[in-house]
Amino acid sequence: MKHLNSLLAIAILFLAVGVANAQDENNPWAFEVGVNAVDVFPAGTEDGRLPLRIMQGGENLQVRGDYFEEFYNVNDHWNILPSVSKIAIGRYIGSGFTFNAVGTINRIDQLGDAQVDDLSYYAADGEIKYSFRDLINGPGGWFDPSLGIGGGYTWVDDIGFGTANGLASLRIWLAENIAVNLQTTYKHSFEDSYGIRHFQHSAGVVFKFGGKDTDGDGIYDQDDECPETPGLPEFNGCPDTDGDGIEDRNDACPQTPGTAEFNGCPDTDGDGIADPQDECPTVAGVAALNGCPDADGDGITDAEDECPNEAGPAANNGCPWPDSDGDGVLDKDDQCPDVAGTVANNGCPEVTVEVINQLNEYSKTILFDYDKASIRQESYEALQNIADIMKEYPNTTFHIEGHTDSRGSDSYNMKLSKERAASVMNYLTTIGIPANRLTSEGYGEERPVATNNTAAGRQQNRRVEISLKKDQ
Incomplete structure (x- = not known):
């Protein structure tokens, strides 16, 4: 019982850590707390006898059954300790593989069909499991079956022996970081004289934890392209400060909502020129004049055009040159601007x-x-x-x-x-x-x-x- 209380305390501690650090499926660590059952009957032996010699009144204990016979006979064959009897800590390796370190305790009072005095049972095992979760459901699915192999060491009273393990488990994810785990492990002993083949079944609750989210945006650093700045899932953790659907890294105007056409900048006047490049951002204009209007199309902005509605050259401030005498020669070229003349005589009348x-x-x-x-x-x-x-x-x-x-x-x-x-x-x-x-x-x-x-x-x-x- 002393061992049981210690394991229970450890389980409560790990449970608290798991809840406090609840993370998503990317978290590398998982902790499991649960119960286990030990059953030797469906493990089978060639002579029907247990290779483990545990003297019970000088007799060798008999075992009946072939492999998987009466596999679910809980009442007659399963040894269950009505308390927390399993703890495990797991680390995600990558590509669907996880390594688990497992510790279990139990009390053995049934060896096959034989009743025995309470025998202590302790086991320490290492497991490598492969999850089919992503293959079946895609990332984040609730149905999570696994197969695995491993090995460990088991003590029954004062007899210890090594085992090679094969296992199958099913995790059912109730939330992103909490699952129920059902597992069956076949343990094959390497010592004919002392070892005992048996199945160990367990049920437990799994908590995943250990992910790091520096900026607290709910996206963990290993998947966060902007781990120090709170962001959005659709941008892999990077921010979109102005909410225009363009992440700040690609947004030329991250503080002002804009459009993708202008790299996140607005075009307030709708003239097709982004506001930062538009010298007249509130009045529609033309690109040639950096977004400023030119009503008469003479290439001079209306603000600088003294005749904004009448085309004229820049040399005359946007106004057309006058022809005061109406002789077809502009005043600027007319040597006689007030007297009608001829083009040939530079706007002056010709002497006949x-x-x-x-x-x-x-x-x-x-x-x-x-x-x-x-x-x-x-x-x-x-x-x-x-x-x-x-x-x-x-x-x-x-x-x-x-x-x-x-x-x-x-x-x-x-x-x-x-x-x-x-x-x-x-x-x-x-x-x-x-x-x-x-x-x-x-x-x-x-x-x-x-x-x-x-x-x-x-x-x-x-x-x-x-x-x-x-x-x-």
Whole structure:
């Protein structure tokens, strides 16, 4: 009884440890506490006698029965100690194999059909078992049959002998870490003189324990890909902080729910650009502008576009270039933006023959003081008309020509023609024509337009003409 009490105390201790460390099927350790029964009758012998000599009144005890005969005859053959009589500790090896160390006690009062005085029974055994649980049910099934082999040493009173064991067991899992275990073990003695073949049956409760769950997420470290951070089973123990179905390790925005398309980041404005890359995350835009809108499609974001609804170049802040005079030449390229012209003349009007003729009709009326370069006052109106026409062609350079008749010396006529042409040019600058748009030259009597033999011809030769300045 002393031994029984010690074993019971150990069983209670292991039971407490097992409950306190209840784990799932991946836990490597298991503890079993239960009862056992010893039966020698169905073990069979060739001569029907027990090879173990236990003197009971000087007689050798008889045994009847062949192998497995009356295997379930509990009342006549089984020796059962009505107390905790089995403890076992097991360690998972891998690939379905488990090693168990088993200790059992019993009291023998039946050897076959013979009654004997109470004999003490102690056994220490090692077992290697293979579980068919995963093959039959898949991982986590409740039905867990096993086959195994082992060996041990048994004492009946003061006689000890070694055994080779074969066993079959059935565990029924009531929870992830608790099972009922039913087991039958055949123990074959190696000593003919002292050993005894027998069956040992047991029933017990198994507790699995020993798994480590550092982060406390219910997924043990050996299966937890993030053992130090609480996570979810569907991500093998790794977290999904924002709950978007994308684990943090693969989530570019682990604190903000997003979609797999954008690696876990959101696209608030639905423009197909993830918020971290979207410079305008709340307003739908285009990829070319980093997610910002471009209503007029001119390649300039609306925020920077002074004309967001009208396409224009960046050089003009997103607004189209104006064509103030409507001549088809944009103001930026138009040398005469306020006067309609031609494309060929950079937006400025082109001087026609008719215009030159009109200028010269006015220039014919310009009068000078006799034998001088000073302009007579009655010519001012004609000069104003000339200036007004010139202003219509702001990019044109006009050439003022002075001419004389043949009277007088050539040198004098040349000098007078130059002075009169210069006088006209200077006057025009005083009434608004830029000096850089005017040139003057005198030609004396070199370019007559009529005969100098008559007074009328000489009058035509004394003249001022206006022409276009030709490129040198």
